[in-house]
Amino acid sequence: MTLTAFDELLGRRVSMRALAVLRVPVGFVTLLHLRPFLERARDGRIYRDLFHEPYASWYPELPRALYVTLLWIAALAAFAMTIGLATRIATVITFAAVTYNLFVSTTHMHNNRAYLVIVLAALAVAPCGREFSVDAHIRSRRGRPLLDPNAPGWPLWLLRFEASVVYGASGVSKLLDPDWFGGRVAWERMLDQRANLENSPLPDWAVSVLTDRTFNAGSAKLVVLTEIFIAGALWSRRTRYLAVWVAVVFHVAIELSASVQVFSYLAISTLLIWAVPSTRDRVLIVDPAAPNGRRLLTTVRALDWLARFRVEPAPPGAPLQVVDRDGTMFERGDATAFVLSRLPLTAWFALPLVPFARRTRTRSRAIRAS
Amino acid sequence: MRVIGRRIVVVAVVLVQVMLVGRAYSAAHKEFGFQMFSEASEWRADIVRVTTKGERIPIETPWSGYSWNALAGTRGLSNPGVRHHADAGIDNQLAFLENALDYVAVNTPRDGETAYLEAIVTYWRNGHDPETVVFRSEPRAEAS
Numbered sequence: 001m002t003l004t005a006f007d008e009l010l011g012r013r014v015s016m017r018a019l020a021v022l023r024v025p026v027g028f029v030t031l032l033h034l035r036p037f038l039e040r041a042r043d044g045r046i047y048r049d050l051f052h053e054p055y056a057s058w059y060p061e062l063p064r065a066l067y068v069t070l071l072w073i074a075a076l077a078a079f080a081m082t083i084g085l086a087t088r089i090a091t092v093i094t095f096a097a098v099t100y101n102l103f104v105s106t107t108h109m110h111n112n113r114a115y116l117v118i119v120l121a122a123l124a125v126a127p128c129g130r131e132f133s134v135d136a137h138i139r140s141r142r143g144r145p146l147l148d149p150n151a152p153g154w155p156l157w158l159l160r161f162e163a164s165v166v167y168g169a170s171g172v173s174k175l176l177d178p179d180w181f182g183g184r185v186a187w188e189r190m191l192d193q194r195a196n197l198e199n200s201p202l203p204d205w206a207v208s209v210l211t212d213r214t215f216n217a218g219s220a221k222l223v224v225l226t227e228i229f230i231a232g233a234l235w236s237r238r239t240r241y242l243a244v245w246v247a248v249v250f251h252v253a254i255e256l257s258a259s260v261q262v263f264s265y266l267a268i269s270t271l272l273i274w275a276v277p278s279t280r281d282r283v284l285i286v287d288p289a290a291p292n293g294r295r296l297l298t299t300v301r302a303l304d305w306l307a308r309f310r311v312e313p314a315p316p317g318a319p320l321q322v323v324d325r326d327g328t329m330f331e332r333g334d335a336t337a338f339v340l341s342r343l344p345l346t347a348w349f350a351l352p353l354v355p356f357a358r359r360t361r362t363r364s365r366a367i368r369a370s
Numbered sequence: 371m372r373v374i375g376r377r378i379v380v381v382a383v384v385l386v387q388v389m390l391v392g393r394a395y396s397a398a399h400k401e402f403g404f405q406m407f408s409e410a411s412e413w414r415a416d417i418v419r420v421t422t423k424g425e426r427i428p429i430e431t432p433w434s435g436y437s438w439n440a441l442a443g444t445r446g447l448s449n450p451g452v453r454h455h456a457d458a459g460i461d462n463q464l465a466f467l468e469n470a471l472d473y474v475a476v477n478t479p480r481d482g483e484t485a486y487l488e489a490i491v492t493y494w495r496n497g498h499d500p501e502t503v504v505f506r507s508e509p510r511a512e513a514s
């Protein structure tokens with residue numbers, strides 16, 4: 001890649017819709033992250049009432065009252081960020097406060113918090129409040145033109161890089177560790193959890209399998225390869241949907257089996273950034289008078305947060321149709337499955353149906369993907 | 371100017387992130403290294419206060435109005451005499467424990483008898499044979 005092409009990639013104007021939508025769950029995740037700090041502060045305890053280590057002697061330690069105030073300001077800013085009120089300022093304050101709190105002591109450092117800081121940094125530098133926000137609603141009500149929802153793509157590309165690194169670094173570190181790749185770590189962790197497993201609703205044979213050394217030798221390799229697969233497959237449009245689907249399963253499994261603070265919620269939410277950064281470039285042609293069409297239309301209006309579809313009316317009695325951005329057309333039930341596979345809340349359930357959907361190629365590309 | 375600034379920021383972030391991932395293979399706390407569930411290691415420690423008279427008093431017994439758990443009950447350091455899982459790896463846990471000894475030594479001004487704290491740590495890295503390491507806090511200025 002030449003320097004010119006690199007600069008063009010960084011400066012290419014793309015839709016910030018995915019970051020605008022991501023802002024909402026990340027705001028909630030930030031509130032969840034701050035909750036234990038605020039609860040302890042309410043009880044009169046902060047980090048320096050017990051063992052802590054500043055990262056650097058020059059790092060400013062705030063007076064107690066100011067530190068607690070900062071935590072509350074962070075929570076208010078995270079709430080404002082969630083609803084998109086004074087979004088840029090709120091996002092910058094949230095990022096600054098959460099970052100300050102992370103580095104105030106080595107005892108605050110966790111992988112999920114580091115990842116949260118990275119995601120907040122991306123949101124702070126990207127114009128993620130121009131849509132899907134109270135700010136946009138206020139502008140609209142005042143009759144002022146909406147701000148351009150497109151912006152240079154570099155914050156999005158950087159966040160994709162970081163998201164990929166999270167999976168890749170984790171997978172490669174396990175691959176290089178003979179104890180991990182050989183299954184010893186997974187086996188020891190299972191043995192450590194044996195009492196919990198035996199007290200769970202799992203049948204005896206399942207507990208026996210889960211604590212079997214040979215089983216863990218295989219499952220460890222599966223975990224390692226899954227992480228590396230997700231890290232790589234997210235980059236290709238051909239494998240991205242599979243990677244997202246696998247990543248959701250992966251995170252749900254982690255959430256059910258381990259205590260990882262806000263990591264699962266954050267990581268699943270951040271999968272939104274892998275949506276192609278263009279909007280309304282698929283056409284949903286639907287007869288609003290038909291019951292099925294009406295239901296799908298209602299679903300799309302409520303759940304198409306990433307603005308994937310442009311809706312056009314079909315003549316009465318015409319079948320439901322969807323034209324993908326490359327001109328591929330789906331009809332009837334196949335169209336419904338395709339639409340649901342592109343909505344964030346239903347995608348995981350509908351994606352497995354799409355490979356089996358019948359499709360036809362239209363003569364010309366109705367819409368060109370950016 | 372904006373184009374060059376953008377280029378610098380992106381390249382810098384990528385380089386720093388790659389460096390942090392590499393650094394995590396040798397750093398105790400592995401900041402931004404994203405090595406999740408890296409180990410199944412366990413540890414326990416016999417921690418004592420060694421007084422100026424040479425007595426070795428376990429920290430399980432509160433002293434001068436202090437208790438170990440109230441001073442260092444974070445990041446898995448509570449009840450060190452009990453065998454624990456090292457949540458973020460054994461190197462991370464040992465680094466925290468070593469620095470916690472210094473923290474407790476410095477932050478117990480009412481204690482006039484303890485010369486230093488000592489921890490004899492036994493750890494099992496991923497279930498392998500146990501290894502032992504001894505940490506000592508800095509000598510305490512308050513000891514008379």
